[in-house]
Amino acid sequence: MQALTNGASTSIWQASASSPLFPQLARDIHADVCVIGAGIAGLTTAYLLSQQQKNVILIDAIGIGAGETGRTTAHFFPPDEWYANIEKSFGRKHAALVAGSFSAATTQVESIIRNEQIDCEFERLDGYLYALPANGFRDIGQELDAASRAGVTVHKLERVPGLPFDTGPCVQYPRQAQFHPLKYLNGLATAFVRKGGALHCGTRALEVDGDLTAQKVRTNGGTISADSVVVATNTPFNNRVVMHTKQAAYRTYVIGARVPKGSVPRILLWDTGDPYYYIRLETPDGASDHDMLVIGGADHKVGQDGHPEHRYDEIERWMREHFPMAQAVEYRWSGEVMEPSDGPAFLGRNPMDERNVYIITGDSGNGMTHCTIGAMIVSDLIMRRENPWAGLYDPARKVVHGLSEFVSEQANTFAQYGDWVTGGEVASVADIGAGEGAIVRDGVHKVAVYRDHRGDLHSCSASCTHLGCVVHFNSAERSWDCPCHGSRFDINGTVLHGPAGAPLRKVVLHARETEST
Known part of the structure; x- marks a missing residue:
C-alpha cells in the first residue's frame, strides 16, 4: 500500500489513506470493456459494469485515486x-x-x-x-x-x-x-476485483484506435482489444480538439x-x-x-x-x-477541474462518430457527483439501456447557452500562442535558482528548464505535446502546466494530466547556455 499523487502537494486524503498496488499490464489482452482511469469515474463505471457480468479491464497510468479524485474536497452538493x-x-x-x-x-x-x-x-x-x-x-x-x-x-x-x-x-x-474519497475508491477497487475485474496500475494508455465493432488501446505494457472503451481521465486524451473547445x-x-x-x-x-x-x-x-x-x-x-x-x-x-x-x-x-462552457458535464459517447468510445469529463466543481452520474450513464449506454439523463449530458451537444463564456475562453486560449514570439522568461539558465523552473529561448526554440536542489538541470521542449502551446512552470506543484488546455507534466516531461498523451521532448541545451551556469 502507498500514497500516489500527480503533484508536489499532498491532500489530507493522500496523507491519511494509502491505496493497494496492482501490477502493470504485461501482455496483450481482450476484454468486453476497457476503462481508462482509476479515479471515481473509472472505478464506478468498472464496478457497475462488473455487476452486469461484463468482462472489464481497468488501467491507470499511476494508481488508484492518484489523479484528481485524491485532490477533491469530496462533497456531494447542488x-x-x-x-x-x-x-x-x-x-x-x-x-x-x-x-x-x-x-x-x-x-x-x-x-x-x-x-x-x-x-x-x-x-x-x-x-x-x-x-x-x-x-x-x-x-x-x-x-x-x-x-x-x-x-x-x-x-x-x-x-x-x-x-x-x-x-x-x-x-x-x-x-x-x-466522504473520504480514497477510502471509497479502495473499497470500490476491492469489490471490482472480487467480482472478477482486472485492474492494472502503472499502465498508461497511449492511443485508442478502432472501428464501430472493436477498439484497441495501446499501452506501455501491452495492447488491450475491447468491444467498448471508456476514457475516464478527467479530460479526454483521445479527443484532440473538439472537447477541448467546449471546456x-x-x-x-x-x-x-x-x-x-x-x-x-x-x-x-x-x-x-x-x-x-x-x-x-x-x-x-x-x-x-x-x-x-x-x-x-x-x-x-x-x-x-x-x-x-x-x-x-x-x-x-x-x-x-x-x-x-x-x-x-x-x-x-x-x-x-474542467469547466464546461455551458454548465453541465460531458458524459456519454465521444462525439467523433465512435459509437463504442465513451468519455466522462467536465466535472466542474461537482466531481464526485458528475463522475458518478457519468458512470451510471455510460454503463447504461454500454448495456443498451435507456438513461433519463443521457441527452442532458451528451458530449456531442452544441454550446448554445453560455456562448459568451465559450467565446471568452477561446480568445484566452488563442492568446496563449503569442508566447512563441516573445523572449525567454530569463536571460540564461544561470538565472534559474535551485527548486525553480523557467522558459529559456534557445535559438528559435523555447526550452523548459528546471534546476533541482542539487543544482542539476532538467530540460525539455516547452511545446505542449497536445496542441503546441508554451508550458509554464507551476512553483507550487513543481510541474510544467499548459495554459491552453490544461495538460501538466513533471520536471522530466512525464505527463501528469491530459489531454496531452505524450511526454515533453527531452532537450540538450547548447554548450554556451550550459556554460553560463
Missing part, C-alpha cells in the same frame, strides 16, 4: 451553476433533470457503500448557500424558488446556523453528503486547518463571491480534541499563474477572518 442559473439558461425541465441526476448519484454512492460495506466516513449532512452583497444572486430567493421548481427540498433561513459570523439569508439543502481547465486550491472539536458545525457551505469559498469538516482518525476545517477556492486558469502560493495565503486570510478559532494550517494542496 450544481455549482446553481438551479437559478440552470433554469434561466435551459428551462425548468432541464433543471429538474439535473436535480434528479444529482440526487440519484448521491443515493448510488450510498447504496454501493452499504452493499459493499465500505468504511469511508460517508455522512449525510446539510448544505448551505449564502449570497455576499453585490455578488451572485442579489435575491437568494431566486435560487430557493428555482430549486423548489426543480423538485429539490430546500428551506430559506435567516442565517447559516452555528457559524461564528453572520452569513445573512441562505438556502438550506438538506441531506447532502461527504476550460482551472486550478483550484485547498487548505486544511485544525479547529477545536465542536467549534464548527458539520455542514457544507458555499458562498457566491468572486473568488468564492467553500468549506467542509473532516475528523482525522484518532483525533479526540480537534477537527480539520477544509476550505477551498481561489481558482485560476491552469498555467496562468506561475507562483500560485499566494492563493493559499488568500484562503487562509479568509479563514482567519471568518473562523478565528482556527489553529495551524496543516495541509495545502491544489487540483484541476
Whole structure:
C-alpha cells in the first residue's frame, strides 16, 4: 500500500489513506470493456459494469485515486451553476433533470457503500448557500424558488446556523453528503476485483484506435482489444480538439486547518463571491480534541499563474477572518477541474462518430457527483439501456447557452500562442535558482528548464505535446502546466494530466547556455 499523487502537494486524503498496488499490464489482452482511469469515474463505471457480468479491464497510468479524485474536497452538493442559473439558461425541465441526476448519484454512492460495506466516513449532512452583497444572486430567493421548481427540498433561513459570523439569508439543502474519497475508491477497487475485474496500475494508455465493432488501446505494457472503451481521465486524451473547445481547465486550491472539536458545525457551505469559498469538516482518525476545517477556492486558469502560493495565503486570510478559532494550517494542496462552457458535464459517447468510445469529463466543481452520474450513464449506454439523463449530458451537444463564456475562453486560449514570439522568461539558465523552473529561448526554440536542489538541470521542449502551446512552470506543484488546455507534466516531461498523451521532448541545451551556469 502507498500514497500516489500527480503533484508536489499532498491532500489530507493522500496523507491519511494509502491505496493497494496492482501490477502493470504485461501482455496483450481482450476484454468486453476497457476503462481508462482509476479515479471515481473509472472505478464506478468498472464496478457497475462488473455487476452486469461484463468482462472489464481497468488501467491507470499511476494508481488508484492518484489523479484528481485524491485532490477533491469530496462533497456531494447542488450544481455549482446553481438551479437559478440552470433554469434561466435551459428551462425548468432541464433543471429538474439535473436535480434528479444529482440526487440519484448521491443515493448510488450510498447504496454501493452499504452493499459493499465500505468504511469511508460517508455522512449525510446539510448544505448551505449564502449570497455576499453585490455578488451572485442579489435575491437568494431566486435560487430557493428555482430549486423548489426543480423538485429539490430546500428551506430559506435567516442565517447559516452555528457559524461564528453572520452569513445573512441562505438556502438550506438538506441531506447532502461527504466522504473520504480514497477510502471509497479502495473499497470500490476491492469489490471490482472480487467480482472478477482486472485492474492494472502503472499502465498508461497511449492511443485508442478502432472501428464501430472493436477498439484497441495501446499501452506501455501491452495492447488491450475491447468491444467498448471508456476514457475516464478527467479530460479526454483521445479527443484532440473538439472537447477541448467546449471546456476550460482551472486550478483550484485547498487548505486544511485544525479547529477545536465542536467549534464548527458539520455542514457544507458555499458562498457566491468572486473568488468564492467553500468549506467542509473532516475528523482525522484518532483525533479526540480537534477537527480539520477544509476550505477551498481561489481558482485560476491552469498555467496562468506561475507562483500560485499566494492563493493559499488568500484562503487562509479568509479563514482567519471568518473562523478565528482556527489553529495551524496543516495541509495545502491544489487540483484541476474542467469547466464546461455551458454548465453541465460531458458524459456519454465521444462525439467523433465512435459509437463504442465513451468519455466522462467536465466535472466542474461537482466531481464526485458528475463522475458518478457519468458512470451510471455510460454503463447504461454500454448495456443498451435507456438513461433519463443521457441527452442532458451528451458530449456531442452544441454550446448554445453560455456562448459568451465559450467565446471568452477561446480568445484566452488563442492568446496563449503569442508566447512563441516573445523572449525567454530569463536571460540564461544561470538565472534559474535551485527548486525553480523557467522558459529559456534557445535559438528559435523555447526550452523548459528546471534546476533541482542539487543544482542539476532538467530540460525539455516547452511545446505542449497536445496542441503546441508554451508550458509554464507551476512553483507550487513543481510541474510544467499548459495554459491552453490544461495538460501538466513533471520536471522530466512525464505527463501528469491530459489531454496531452505524450511526454515533453527531452532537450540538450547548447554548450554556451550550459556554460553560463
